[in-house]
Amino acid sequence: MEKVLASIITIGDELLIGQVVDTNSAWMAQELNKIGIPVTHRVAVGDNWDDIWEALDQEAKRASIIFITGGLGPTADDITKPLLCEYFGGKMVVDQPTLAHVIHIFENILKRPMIERNAKQAEVPDVCKVLKNEKGTAPGMWFEKEGKVFISLPGVPHEMKGLMKDHVLDLLPTYFKTGYLEHQTLLTYGIGESFLAERIAKEEAALPEHIKLAYLPNYGMVRLRLSAFGYEKALLQHEVAQHFEILKKAVGEFLVTDKDESMETVVAQLLKKSGSTLSTAESCTGGYIAHLITSTPGASAYYKGTVVSYDNSIKTNVLEVSEAILETDGAVSQATVKQMATKVREIMQTDYAIAVSGIMGPDGGTAEKPVGLVWMAVADKRQVIAKSFQFRFDRQRNISLTATNALNLLRMLIVDNHSTIL
Amino acid sequence: MEKVLASIITIGDELLIGQVVDTNSAWMAQELNKIGIPVTHRVAVGDNWDDIWEALDQEAKRASIIFITGGLGPTADDITKPLLCEYFGGKMVVDQPTLAHVIHIFENILKRPMIERNAKQAEVPDVCKVLKNEKGTAPGMWFEKEGKVFISLPGVPHEMKGLMKDHVLDLLPTYFKTGYLEHQTLLTYGIGESFLAERIAKEEAALPEHIKLAYLPNYGMVRLRLSAFGYEKALLQHEVAQHFEILKKAVGEFLVTDKDESMETVVAQLLKKSGSTLSTAESCTGGYIAHLITSTPGASAYYKGTVVSYDNSIKTNVLEVSEAILETDGAVSQATVKQMATKVREIMQTDYAIAVSGIMGPDGGTAEKPVGLVWMAVADKRQVIAKSFQFRFDRQRNISLTATNALNLLRMLIVDNHSTIL
Numbered sequence: 001m002e003k004v005l006a007s008i009i010t011i012g013d014e015l016l017i018g019q020v021v022d023t024n025s026a027w028m029a030q031e032l033n034k035i036g037i038p039v040t041h042r043v044a045v046g047d048n049w050d051d052i053w054e055a056l057d058q059e060a061k062r063a064s065i066i067f068i069t070g071g072l073g074p075t076a077d078d079i080t081k082p083l084l085c086e087y088f089g090g091k092m093v094v095d096q097p098t099l100a101h102v103i104h105i106f107e108n109i110l111k112r113p114m115i116e117r118n119a120k121q122a123e124v125p126d127v128c129k130v131l132k133n134e135k136g137t138a139p140g141m142w143f144e145k146e147g148k149v150f151i152s153l154p155g156v157p158h159e160m161k162g163l164m165k166d167h168v169l170d171l172l173p174t175y176f177k178t179g180y181l182e183h184q185t186l187l188t189y190g191i192g193e194s195f196l197a198e199r200i201a202k203e204e205a206a207l208p209e210h211i212k213l214a215y216l217p218n219y220g221m222v223r224l225r226l227s228a229f230g231y232e233k234a235l236l237q238h239e240v241a242q243h244f245e246i247l248k249k250a251v252g253e254f255l256v257t258d259k260d261e262s263m264e265t266v267v268a269q270l271l272k273k274s275g276s277t278l279s280t281a282e283s284c285t286g287g288y289i290a291h292l293i294t295s296t297p298g299a300s301a302y303y304k305g306t307v308v309s310y311d312n313s314i315k316t317n318v319l320e321v322s323e324a325i326l327e328t329d330g331a332v333s334q335a336t337v338k339q340m341a342t343k344v345r346e347i348m349q350t351d352y353a354i355a356v357s358g359i360m361g362p363d364g365g366t367a368e369k370p371v372g373l374v375w376m377a378v379a380d381k382r383q384v385i386a387k388s389f390q391f392r393f394d395r396q397r398n399i400s401l402t403a404t405n406a407l408n409l410l411r412m413l414i415v416d417n418h419s420t421i422l
Numbered sequence: 423m424e425k426v427l428a429s430i431i432t433i434g435d436e437l438l439i440g441q442v443v444d445t446n447s448a449w450m451a452q453e454l455n456k457i458g459i460p461v462t463h464r465v466a467v468g469d470n471w472d473d474i475w476e477a478l479d480q481e482a483k484r485a486s487i488i489f490i491t492g493g494l495g496p497t498a499d500d501i502t503k504p505l506l507c508e509y510f511g512g513k514m515v516v517d518q519p520t521l522a523h524v525i526h527i528f529e530n531i532l533k534r535p536m537i538e539r540n541a542k543q544a545e546v547p548d549v550c551k552v553l554k555n556e557k558g559t560a561p562g563m564w565f566e567k568e569g570k571v572f573i574s575l576p577g578v579p580h581e582m583k584g585l586m587k588d589h590v591l592d593l594l595p596t597y598f599k600t601g602y603l604e605h606q607t608l609l610t611y612g613i614g615e616s617f618l619a620e621r622i623a624k625e626e627a628a629l630p631e632h633i634k635l636a637y638l639p640n641y642g643m644v645r646l647r648l649s650a651f652g653y654e655k656a657l658l659q660h661e662v663a664q665h666f667e668i669l670k671k672a673v674g675e676f677l678v679t680d681k682d683e684s685m686e687t688v689v690a691q692l693l694k695k696s697g698s699t700l701s702t703a704e705s706c707t708g709g710y711i712a713h714l715i716t717s718t719p720g721a722s723a724y725y726k727g728t729v730v731s732y733d734n735s736i737k738t739n740v741l742e743v744s745e746a747i748l749e750t751d752g753a754v755s756q757a758t759v760k761q762m763a764t765k766v767r768e769i770m771q772t773d774y775a776i777a778v779s780g781i782m783g784p785d786g787g788t789a790e791k792p793v794g795l796v797w798m799a800v801a802d803k804r805q806v807i808a809k810s811f812q813f814r815f816d817r818q819r820n821i822s823l824t825a826t827n828a829l830n831l832l833r834m835l836i837v838d839n840h841s842t843i844l
Binding site: 020025031033044045112287289293295297305311313314317347348364393399 | 435436437438439440441442443444445447448449450451452453455460461462463464465466467468469473480495531532534537539540578579580605607614615616617619620634636637638639645647649682704707708709710711712713715716717719720721722725726727728729730731732733735736739740769770771782783784785786814815816817818819821
C-alpha cells in the first residue's frame with residue numbers, strides 16, 4: 001500500500017528575502033507525523049501568481065494532501081484567495097457565518113469599527129468548504145480535486161495552529177487510509193557525532209531496512225532518532241522499541257534522556273521529581289537560562305528566579321560577590337561564579353543554584369581571557385562545583401552553549417544526589 | 423535583461439518531520455538579496471536519493487544558482503556527497519588540503535584521536551571546486567553544469583555562514599551580471615494591519631509597478647517593506663527613497679523606526695544616544711526581556727541587569743515589594759509593578775527601569791485575573807508609568823508580546839524625555 005503523503009507550500013515574499021523564519025512548517029510536520037502522514041516535500045514561493053500556480057500543480061503530483069499557508073491577509077499583496085478561486089474553477093461569494101464571525105470579532109473583542117477591507121475576509125470561493133478561524137478573521141479553506149485534498153490556512157502561527165487542531169488533524173484520518181509512523185528519540189551529551197557513530201556502528205548496521213537512524217547534532221549534544229513507517233501499529237512499535245533499547249545500551253553513560261525533549265525539560269523534571277527548587281545568577285547569558293526554564297508552563301513550582309548581574313556593581317551589591325575577588329580573579333573566574341552560585345542560593349533560599357560568567361563576543365576578550373571563555377558553577381547545600389569552557393563561536397551560539405552546559409552540570413548534580421529515587 | 427535567480431534546496435529528514443526549524447534559508451536569502459540575487463524558490467527534501475535528484479533537476483530549470491545545504495555529515499544517513507558525485511559525473515578522490523585541515527582540527531583544536539570516519543570528510547567528487555570550511559570538517563563544494571552553478575554547503579548554521587562569507591558571496595557577482603535589489607523597511611506600533619492599509623491606501627496606489635509594498639504583521643507591530651529590482655542603482659535608490667519618505671509621512675505617529683530593526687535594537691540605540699542605563703524586574707517573562715536586550719553585542723554599556731522574581735518571596739526579599747501590597751493587590755497589579763520598577767531602579771542605580779508581572783498561561787488564571795493579564799511599568803527619576811494588557815494567546819506568544827510592549831513603553835518614555843536630542 002502507498003503511504004499517504006503531504007506536501008506544504010508556504011507563500012510570501014518575506015520568506016524568500018529572509019525577513020521571516022518559517023516555523024509553521026516544522027509544527028505542521030510534527031502534527032502530521034503524529035497521525036501517520038509523512039511530509040514528503042516543502043516549498044516556499046513568493047507572492048507571485050505563476051509561481052503559486054506551478055507549485056500547486058507540482059505538489060499535487062507528489063502528495064495526496066497539499067497544505068498552503070500564507071497570503072490570506074486583507075492587504076493588496078495577498079493574492080492566494082483569488083488564485084485558489086480560479087485554480088479550482090469557482091467564483092467568490094460572501095460566506096455568511098464568516099461575516100458574522102468577523103463582525104463579532106470587531107464589535108466584541110477588538111472593539112473597533114470594522115472597515116470594508118475586513119468584511120472582504122468573509123469572501124471565499126464557492127467551491128471550498130470553509131473552516132472557521134476562531135483566532136482571526138481569515139478563514140481556512142478545504143478544496144478537493146481529482147482525489148487530492150488542498151487545505152489553505154493563514155500564515156499567522158497561532159491562527160494556523162488553531163485551524164489545524166479544530167478542523168484538520170482529526171478529519172484527515174477519516175478521509176485517507178493513513179499508516180502509522182513510529183519515532184523514538186534519545187539525547188546524548190559529551191560525545192561527538194563521529195565518535196558516537198563509531199560507538200554504535202554495530203547496532204546501526206543491524207537495523208532492518210525499514211527502520212532508519214538519524215543523527216541530529218546541536219550545541220554539543222547529539223540527538224539520535226529511530227523512525228519507521230508501517231500499517232501494523234503494534235508490530236511496528238514492538239520492533240522500534242526493541243532496537244531503541246539496544247541503542248540506549250550502546251550509548252551508555254552519554255545518555256541524557258530517552259525522550260524527544262530538551263535539556264531544560266529534563267532538568268525541570270528532575271527538579272519536580274526530587275521536590276527541589278532552583279535559582280540562577282547569570283552574567284554573560286543575560287537571562288537566557290531563566291528564559292529557557294520559564295518557557296515550560298508550571299515552572300513556578302521549582303524555579304524561584306534569577307539575578308542577571310550584567311554589570312559588576314550588581315555582582316557586588318545584589319549578589320554580594322566580594323570586591324577583592326572581582327579585582328584579583330576578575331568577573332570571569334572560578335572564584336566569582338562560585339560566590340555567585342552560593343550567594344544566589346542563599347538569597348533566593350533554593351536547594352540548587354546555577355551561576356555563569358563569561359565573554360560571549362564579538363568584543364571584550366583579552367589575551368588571557370579570550371572571547372568564548374566561560375566559567376560556570378552549580379551549588380547545593382553541600383558543595384559548589386565549578387567548570388570552565390572555551391567556546392569558539394558567534395555570540396548567539398556561545399550563549400546557547402553556555403546555557404545548555406550549565407543545565408547539564410546541574411542535571412548531573414541532581415542525578416548524583418538523588419540516584420536512588422530518580 | 424533577466425534577473426539572476428537563486429534557489430535553495432535544504433536536505434534532511436529532520437526538516438520534514440519538523441524536528442528542526444530551518445533558519446539557514448532565511449539568512450542565506452538575506453545575504454543573497456544584499457548582492458542583488460533574489461531567491462525565487464526554496465525546497466526542503468528528505469535524505470532520499472530520488473527526491474534530492476529530482477530537486478536538483480527542477481531547481482536548475484528555475485534558477486541560475488542552486489544552493490544545497492545539509493546531508494554532508496560523517497554518518498550513514500548523509501547521502502548528499504555521493505549523490506552529487508554521480509549527478510555531476512565525477513569520482514570520489516581525497517582532497518589533500520581538506521585532509522590536512524581535518525587532521526589539524528583533531529590534533530590542535532579538538533585534541534582527540536581522529537577516526538577513519540572523520541578522514542572520509544576529505545573525500546570529494548573530482549568535478550568540484552573545494553571550498554575550505556574554517557569552522558568544521560565538511561568542505562563546501564562548487565559545481566558547474568550547463569551555465570548553472572551548484573553550491574553544496576553543510577547544514578550546521580555557523581559552518582554554512584562561514585563558507586558563504588569566505589567563498590561564495592564575494593565571488594557570485596563576478597560570475598553573473600547581478601542586478602540591484604533595494605529594500606526599505608519601517609516598523610509601526612499601535613495600529614492594526616487593515617487600518618494601516620486604509621490609512622496608506624492612496625500612497626500604496628501611487629506606487630509604480632516595479633516597487634512592491636509588503637505588510638508583515640508580528641506581535642502587535644506591523645512592518646512595511648518597499649522593494650524594487652533594477653540595474654541602475656542610483657536611480658532605483660532615489661525612487662524607492664522618495665516613495666519611502668511619502669510612506670513614512672502617511673504612517674505618522676505610528677512610526678517606531680524607519681530601519682529594518684527590532685524593538686530591542688531601537689531601545690538599545692535610544693539608551694546609547696541619550697547616555698542612559700537600564701535595569702529590569704521581570705516576573706512573568708522570566709528573563710526574556712533581559713535576553714532580548716543582551717543579545718545585542720555591547721549591551722553592557724547601558725544594561726546593568728535584571729531580577730527575575732518568579733517566586734513572590736523574591737519580590738519581597740530582593741525587590742522589597744511590600745507584603746501588604748502583594749496581599750491586597752496581588753502580584754499581578756499596578757501597585758506591584760510600580761514598586762518593582764522603582765525598587766530595581768534604586769538597587770541597580772540606573773536611569774530607567776522596566777517591570778512586568780502577569781499570567782502567561784496556560785494555567786494560573788482566575789475569573790478576576792484571567793490568563794493573559796499583564797501589568798507593566800517603566801520608571802525614571804521623575805515618574806513611574808504603569809499599563810495593563812489583556813493578551814489572548816499561547817504562553818510563548820504572551821511572553822513575546824509582553825516583552826515587546828514593555829520595551830515600547832520604555833521607548834516612548836525615553837523619546838519623551840530626550841525629544842530635543844533624539
